């Protein structure tokens with residue numbers, strides 16, 4: 081495939097993300113606290129996480145390995161950053177969450193697999209066929225700012241996921257109000273951190289597929305954070321009033 085065709089496919093995929101935003105603002109994604117019947121067969125929540133995130137971890141590497149670019153060390157650095165995130169999300173996070181007995185609909189898993197195959201495939205294809213980073217890129221402001229944002233975002237995401245996991249004692253499945261860290265400002269700092277992380281990745285890699293992945297992440301996580309925030313305010317009378325949903329001081 082030539083680069084022009086590849087870019088058009090990526091732009092098309094990006095537009096779908098933008099079209100999906102008003103739809104997902106209306107529809108609450110039925111997993112986690114919003115799980116409900118009517119979305120098809122349900123499977124174990126932890127297994128669901130592993131199955132739906134495995135394509136993200138593997139697809140980038142598989143598609144990359146079929147490409148022609150094999151000697152760009154900067155690409156390996158990007159692949160390593162991607163893998164750090166997805167090894168945690170696929171192989172560590174599902175074994176840490178305390179969701180005993182909880183289930184997830186297969187329809188959500190199917191959507192996530194499609195999302196991960198497409199994004200992972202586009203990113204792997206770009207890295208394997210069109211990437212042309214040179215050592216000068218390592219001192220470019222986009223690379224430096226991107227790496228900084230990526231690790232700040234990852235730190236906020238992992239720290240906040242950890243706070244949420246530890247709200248429950250082993251065997252518990254209920255909900256409590258989270259405090260501390262970025263929870264001072266927003267209800268969903270884990271989702272905010274994830275968005276900052278992929279903004280950083282898009283900046284440091286400066287290409288269409290990672291920009292598209294960032295837009296898809298915002299399209300998925302902003303509506304979910306708004307749903308969580310509304311749910312918290314309805315469930316807890318003493319929920320902190322000054323807290324925003326996901327973007328500190330803004331939304």
Ligand SMILES: NC(=O)c1ccc[n+]([C@@H]2O[C@H](COP(=O)([O-])OP(=O)(O)OC[C@H]3O[C@@H](n4cnc5c(N)ncnc54)[C@H](OP(=O)(O)O)[C@@H]3O)[C@@H](O)[C@H]2O)c1
Pocket residue numbers: 111112113177178179182237241244245247248253254255256257258270271274296297300301304
């Ligand atoms: N890149 C993307 O597009 C994308 C998409 C989805 C998720 N993610 C990432 O995947 C991770 C999980 O996402 P998520 O939407 O499932 O996060 P979440 O709803 O905040 O849940 C995270 C975990 O903490 C538990 N939990 C949340 N709030 C709690 C509370 N108040 N009290 C007790 N336990 C609580 C949840 O249990 P329950 O499951 O029982 O609610 C779940 O096990 C996040 O880091 C997110 O950024 C990324």
